[in-house]
Amino acid sequence: MTTPTDDVLQQVAMSRAEYERLLDLLDREPTDVELGMTGALWSEHCGYKHSRPLFHHFPTTGEFVLTKVGEENAGAIDLGDGWCAVFKMESHNHPSALEPYEGAATGVGGILRDIFAMGMRPVALLDSLRFGPLADPHNRHLFAGVVAGIGGYGNCIGVPTVGGEVQFDPSYSGNPLVNAMCVGVGRREHLLSASAAGPGNPLVLVGADTGRDGIHGATFASVELEEGDDRRPAVQVGNPFMEKLLMEACVELAEQHRDWIEGLQDLGAAGLTSSAVEAARRAGTGIDLDIAAVPRREHGMTAYEVMLSESQERMLVIPKREHLDEVLAHFRKWELHADVIGHVTDDHMATIRDGDRVVARISVDVLTEAPMYPPEGVRPEGLDRLQAEDLSWHPDVQDPTAALLDLLGSENVSGRRWIFRQYDHQVQNNTVVRPGGDAAVLRLKGSRRGLAVATDCNARFLALDPRIGAQLAVAEAARNVVATGARPAAVTDCLNFGNPEKPEVAYQLEQAIIGLSEACRVFATPVVSGNASLYNETPRGQILPTPTIGMLGVIDDVERHLTAVPRPGDLLLLLGATAEQPASTLAGSEYQVRTLGRVAGLPAIDLDFEAAVQRLVLEAHTEGLLTAVHDCADGGLAVTATEMCLAAGTGLDAPVVDLGARLDAALFGEAPSRFVVAVADSEAATRLLALATGQGVPVVALGELTGDRIRLGPVDLAVDVARDAYEHGLERSLTGEAPAHVAGRP
Numbered sequence: 001m002t003t004p005t006d007d008v009l010q011q012v013a014m015s016r017a018e019y020e021r022l023l024d025l026l027d028r029e030p031t032d033v034e035l036g037m038t039g040a041l042w043s044e045h046c047g048y049k050h051s052r053p054l055f056h057h058f059p060t061t062g063e064f065v066l067t068k069v070g071e072e073n074a075g076a077i078d079l080g081d082g083w084c085a086v087f088k089m090e091s092h093n094h095p096s097a098l099e100p101y102e103g104a105a106t107g108v109g110g111i112l113r114d115i116f117a118m119g120m121r122p123v124a125l126l127d128s129l130r131f132g133p134l135a136d137p138h139n140r141h142l143f144a145g146v147v148a149g150i151g152g153y154g155n156c157i158g159v160p161t162v163g164g165e166v167q168f169d170p171s172y173s174g175n176p177l178v179n180a181m182c183v184g185v186g187r188r189e190h191l192l193s194a195s196a197a198g199p200g201n202p203l204v205l206v207g208a209d210t211g212r213d214g215i216h217g218a219t220f221a222s223v224e225l226e227e228g229d230d231r232r233p234a235v236q237v238g239n240p241f242m243e244k245l246l247m248e249a250c251v252e253l254a255e256q257h258r259d260w261i262e263g264l265q266d267l268g269a270a271g272l273t274s275s276a277v278e279a280a281r282r283a284g285t286g287i288d289l290d291i292a293a294v295p296r297r298e299h300g301m302t303a304y305e306v307m308l309s310e311s312q313e314r315m316l317v318i319p320k321r322e323h324l325d326e327v328l329a330h331f332r333k334w335e336l337h338a339d340v341i342g343h344v345t346d347d348h349m350a351t352i353r354d355g356d357r358v359v360a361r362i363s364v365d366v367l368t369e370a371p372m373y374p375p376e377g378v379r380p381e382g383l384d385r386l387q388a389e390d391l392s393w394h395p396d397v398q399d400p401t402a403a404l405l406d407l408l409g410s411e412n413v414s415g416r417r418w419i420f421r422q423y424d425h426q427v428q429n430n431t432v433v434r435p436g437g438d439a440a441v442l443r444l445k446g447s448r449r450g451l452a453v454a455t456d457c458n459a460r461f462l463a464l465d466p467r468i469g470a471q472l473a474v475a476e477a478a479r480n481v482v483a484t485g486a487r488p489a490a491v492t493d494c495l496n497f498g499n500p501e502k503p504e505v506a507y508q509l510e511q512a513i514i515g516l517s518e519a520c521r522v523f524a525t526p527v528v529s530g531n532a533s534l535y536n537e538t539p540r541g542q543i544l545p546t547p548t549i550g551m552l553g554v555i556d557d558v559e560r561h562l563t564a565v566p567r568p569g570d571l572l573l574l575l576g577a578t579a580e581q582p583a584s585t586l587a588g589s590e591y592q593v594r595t596l597g598r599v600a601g602l603p604a605i606d607l608d609f610e611a612a613v614q615r616l617v618l619e620a621h622t623e624g625l626l627t628a629v630h631d632c633a634d635g636g637l638a639v640t641a642t643e644m645c646l647a648a649g650t651g652l653d654a655p656v657v658d659l660g661a662r663l664d665a666a667l668f669g670e671a672p673s674r675f676v677v678a679v680a681d682s683e684a685a686t687r688l689l690a691l692a693t694g695q696g697v698p699v700v701a702l703g704e705l706t707g708d709r710i711r712l713g714p715v716d717l718a719v720d721v722a723r724d725a726y727e728h729g730l731e732r733s734l735t736g737e738a739p740a741h742v743a744g745r746p
Contacts, residue, residue, distance in 0.1 A: 002029075004035065011216060012035060012039025012043075013044070014038070014042060025363075025366045026362070030362070031360055033360040034360045037367060040269075040274065041273065041370065043370075045533075046274055048370070049373055050373050050532075050534060051500070053373065054510055055069075057513050057514055058517050058520070059520050059527060060526050060527055060528065061526060062077075062490070064078040064079075066084055067086075069529060071282060072194055073088070073115070073117045073266060074088035074115055074118055074184075075527075075528025076118065076191060077490050077528060082188055083446070083449070084120070084186065085185050085552060086115055086118050086185075086191075087181065087453075088111060088114050088492050089128070089494045089550040091107070092104065092107025092110070092179075093176065093179075093533050093536055096142070097174065097175055100145025100149060101148055103149065104147075104149030104180075105149035105150070105152055107150075107178055108125060108154055109238045109240065109312050110269075111125075111182040112157065112159060112182055112247065113313075115184035116184065116247045117194060119186060119192035119253075119258070120251070121184055121186055121247075122183070122184045122247065123184060123185050123442055124161075124431075124440065125161040125181065126161070126163045126164045126180075126181040127178070127179065128177070128181070128457065129146060129147075129164065129166040129178060130176060130496075131143045131146075132169070132170055134411055136173060140734055146176065146178055150180070151423045154424065155424045157240040157243055157247065158424075160426060160428055161420070161423035162431050162453070163435050163440035163453060164420075164435070165455050165456060173540065175538050177533075177536065177548075179494040179531075183442070183453055186251075186255070189258070190255050191254075192254050193263050193264075194282060196262070196263055196265075196276070196279035196344050197262040197344070198344055202318075202342070202343050203344065204317040204319060204324075204338055204341070205295075205316060206314065206316075206317055206339075207267075207313045207315055207336055208312060209297035209311070210271075210297065210306055211301075211309060211311045212298055212301065237312065239312065239313055242313040243312070245334050245335060249336060252330075253327075253330060257323075259323075260320060260326055260330075261319050261320065261323070261327060264317055265278070266315055266316075267316060271308055271314075272289070272308075272309070272316070273308060276316060276350070277367050277368060279318065280348075281364050281365075283344070285346060285348065285364075286345035286348045286350065287342060287350055288343055288353070289341055289352050290341060290342055290354070291306040291352060291353070293339055295337050303352065303354045303360075307360075348364050350362050375500070375506035375507070377506035377511070378507055379507055381504075386600050387601065387602040388602075389600040389601055391592075391601050392662075394664075396662050396664050397663050397664040400663055400667055401715050401717050403595075403664075404715055407638075407639055407668065408642065409729035410729060410733075412634065413590055414726055414730045415727045416435070418734070425440075430443050433452075437484070437565075438454065438479070438630060438631045439480040439484050439551075440453050440454070441484050441558065441561045449554060449556060451553070451554060452553040452554075453481075453553075454550075454551050455551075456473055457548045458670075459545060460544065460593070462508070462545040463545065464599060466545050467512065468604065468605060469515065469603065470511070470516040471518060472603060473516070473519075473548075474523065474549050475672050476631065476672070477549040478523050478551055478614060480551070481553035482617050483617070483630060484553070484562050485560060485561050486554055486561075487553055488525045488614075489553055489554050490528045490551075491525045491528070491549060491551055493531070493548065494530060494532075495530065496533045496536055497545050497547075499535050500534045500535075502542075505542060508545040509545070512545055522611050523611060562621060562626060563647075564629065564643065564647055565628055565647040566647070567680075568648055568649070568650040568705050569680075570627050570648070570704070570705045571679050571680075571702075572677070573677050573685060574637060574675075574702055575677050575699050576613040585665050585671035587599065588603050589636065590670070591635070591668035591669075604671075605672045609673055610673040612697060613675070617629060619691065620688055625679055625684050626679060627680055628644065628647075628648075631674075631675060632676055634670065635670070636669050636671075637666065637667055637668075637712075638668060638712055638715060640676045641654075641676055641702065641712055642717075644676060645722070646722060649719075650708070650719070651709045652705055652707075652711060653703045653705075654712050655711040655716075657700070657701075657702055658700075659713045663714065667713070676702070678705070
């Protein structure tokens, strides 16, 4: 081919310097197909060229880790008794900004394939979502479309969506974040590898026909969004009913005919290029493909289009040659196309043919060794001044009851029922704790054990300090899992940041990864899988740094799980911190945003103390002292206690609790390392206090769950009014409806 223009290089997300590097490696001009394949695999989305140099910080090994991070489609951990869990989180941000329904739906489809490509049955989906404020009609359009897409795909395929989170901030306007997490379980002996091993073994393409949807999807995800961007052809189109067949066929193959195949790989970003080349890299082999054998749903497709198409619901199977006929018959039994499109070689080359014509022949090593760019970060200008800002000048809250009611009805605190009622969270009958609590809980059929899963990240904390903010994200995810009675076991992450070529973003990325890694070491939760989604910005600016954490915990006896639902008559206690909080705990809080209109200050966390508080909760649960546990986070103590009142259907009598000098910090500050726990009586409270004192963890008695009003210090709010604000706040944000309490007294 002739030397490509800058427009062509931009289309494949390759710089001129990277093109020159490719010329040096090949010692010739690449063909069009070779350029497209290299651009896709060298893109940030596939090659992680700005983030991989930082991955060495992650703790990735542990007693129960079964896979090497980055070497398989998802991370796997040993659950004991021959069972294992696999899980991963990925992003579909840019596609969802253009086509929210299909972008979100195919994000779900892609993460599902990552799980059953390893031979495991998907048992749970979660999501982590970010949008601009709902006052903007376009943000409302994106929000409604994404929620519908997640529900539409998950409901059709029969995998429950059991949990997740959503936050709203102006930085996400026009650039929403759509992160999907999937958990699968199965027997260890059924675990599959995505490896193209065995020269001479055939390569079989299974599933949907190949079309032109999703071409340049990987490279599209590796550049900034532009105003009026209309790259809709880069957005894939999903078919959950096809994926259901594919899922059942792959899981059955792993469970009943594991010895028939060498490997199984899904076709995701960069399509056939990524799946085949990455599978060869893992095995140290090569591939020889004839794209003329690839079934297509459109006429006139070029070799370039076939190799880079990201059409959904496709898998690459590497059967052992002696079992080819059985594998083909197996998939055709499920009414799926299964076609031999090539074979494994021993030459470490990716050879692509179109019939008799070779259109690409390039080293697997060249394709998979993307250039690496170690970060050259610069601390953002003004961050020191922002962190040092004295928050004490701001007047203390004058009407705590009104402030609480405002928080309960806000976009970022109000109940999420409008979202999760669109999801089927009971299908498969494994869901023990449904959406709406701290974490979802799933039973592991065939075992007494259960799993707890949660997603978390408060990006405002990272905006103030990316290292501390990332530590806080891991800590909150762990607290949510602990609140169900589970031991945190491992982490997946999705690193959502702006353009890493900008020094300020590079600083945020590096500091966040360091902070995340530090927290994971303290909690003994290795990072077993993940995804990096960079270039999340528009001409209006970058998103807040948002490294989403997906935490998985293990419950030894799922029948003894905890919830955030106490009983009338229970006593509430604040565990893990004193009631008097310094004003700095308001830094990055929802209360601060709603009163100051911005974030300032410096959040803080003592990771060792956080771990001690979590251990105390689990020990108290083991001794049978707790009837309910709720993580104290968004909205602070007042919101957490109110949520427990609403769950119990009763009020709280705690009018004389000592809340300290500043009410706003004590009631609405979002300091970490805190749980609100419920106990049955004063005897249990005394035993809990003794246990906590012995471990150096403060406990503050709040009061009894009783009556029809929530009285917490100066707060005095009718339960019915609180419920109306909390349960309908999100819908009112969508419709612009005024809350019912505006005309009357709380």
